Amino acid sequence: MLPAQSRAETAIDRPVKLPVAAPSRSSSALVQLPKPPVGESATSQLLGDFSTPADRRSLLRAIDYSLRYLQTERAIAAYRRPPTPGITRERVARSLRRFRQLLLTIASAKALQAAIEREFVFYQATGKDGQGTVAFTGYFEPVYAASRRPTAAFRYPLFRLPPDLANWSKPHPTRLQLEGADGLQFQNRWLKGLELVWLRDRLEAFLVQVQGSARLQLVDGGVMTVGHAGTTDYSYTGIGRELVKAGKFKLEDLTLPLLIQYLADHPDERDVYLPRNNRFVFFKPTDGAAAIGSLGVPVTAERSIATDKTLFPPGALALMQTQIPYPNAAAQLEKRFVNRYVLDQDTGGAIKGAGRVDVFIGTGQLAGDRSGLINAPGALYYLLLK
Structure with a gap:
């Protein structure tokens, strides 16, 4: 599901006692x-x-x-x-x-x-x-409701790969420049006309970018699958880590379900924290195919x-x-x-x-709940x- 950016922003539990002695230090991985x-x-x-x-x-x-x-x-x-x-x-x-x-x-x-x-x-x-x-x-591969066209309920798009992305000057536009603080200011020279499909929740659209693919239940019937097509030239910034820095949670308590719940309870803070991840992911339809990895x-x-x-x-x-x-x-x-x-x-x-190491857990809500707790x-x- 190229490329998962963080996919699961989680803390590290107490170490598991493993049944083998660890190797000595080496320059090799x-x-x-x-x-x-x-x-x-x-x-x-x-x-x-x-x-x-x-x-x-x-x-x-x-x-x-x-x-x-x-x-x-x-x-x-x-x-x-x-x-x-x-x-x-x-x-x-x-x-x-x-x-x-x-x-x-x-x-x-x-x-x-x-x-x-x-x-x-x-x-x-x-x-x-x-x-x-x-x-x-x-x-995991999320499953969300989506619409082929914008409506009052479905306002947050996923975007196709810009055909001229290779010619964009660097540094590339930031997430804030591409879609605005609220995620709705995308009718600019970079993204205009590249809307692929529309989601009703900004955080859902953001998490599709984090996971790298999605299975979308269309409101007019049918299923649309999307996969990674390209990204802007930025490294990933973990939103969960940003919330930890701001004192919203302790690192050891951080899980993906907790992050989702916090942003659901504090919707105004989405406009503060989501733009901090400058890495922007573009998508393409995959015609019902299973989630594809980087290979x-x-x-x-x-x-x-x-x-x-x-x-x-x-x-x-x-x-x-x-x-x-x-x-x-x-x-x-x-x-x-x-x-x-x-x-x-x-x-x-x-x-x-x-x-x-990131482990692929599967498709849908249960897979999302499980993966967010790993x-x-x-x-x-x-x-x-x-």
Whole structure:
């Protein structure tokens, strides 16, 4: 969903105790481990990742998308200078094909995990501290009501890519210059005539830019999907962080649901804080397609992650250890520690460095609620055939 800007502005919880010693400091973003990062408790949790046919299907689907990407000219170009020596495009593809074969031919989850530990080596992300600590957040594909034309209720547009964006002088216009403090002053020389679709809430339109794509229920019937088409040349400024700086919350309390509720309760403050994010995202219709990651292939719920692609191998298989919220029997969200195999298929404007990972949670309200609460530290490992 290129490019998620922040996608989830969240705090970092107390560290999770991981079942493996962190690697020593290194100049590389990945360090090969002498043995797989699993202990007795972790192994039992890993087996849960293959507990149902749906688990395997989602993983197979994500693997197939990565294999598709690895055959493209884009992948060939990305791997001309591998971020980590020895992790080549050919080795990543070979590893995915073998992992896929194991998924299809070994029925027992325990035997499957044993084969993985026997045939693969693990590389750990050095993390934000050089000791393996990775901050995990979540992102999702929102679903909002929208209109093909402006009305009294639908006033806030998403915009097509300006055909002359490459010729805009730099620095590019700021968000304030493009749409005004209230988000309604866009009939200027930059955005005039580029309205693609209209939303009824300014914050919804803003969050579509944060998430990078959306599924829109049109008031005249039907569904319109939109995806990233380009951005202005600014780095992302987190609105949640701006509210923390202003003393509205404590950083440790900040979640996306809290941010949304605060701006709903204080609508006048939207005009103060939203313009502080100068990065402006343009969209294109995607004709009902699934949300697409930065590799040009669909992202899969709870199987696709976004990382800094200057440091980590695009399309590769990884293992994440962190906390993710799930509904309990009372329909309340509670965090659970997970060991989960994922594919590195996306990136984002705020996903920089070896210590940041964004997890795609899915589409719709529940996915949004869950992704907004992902704010845990953890660890990330990449799997390559020996």
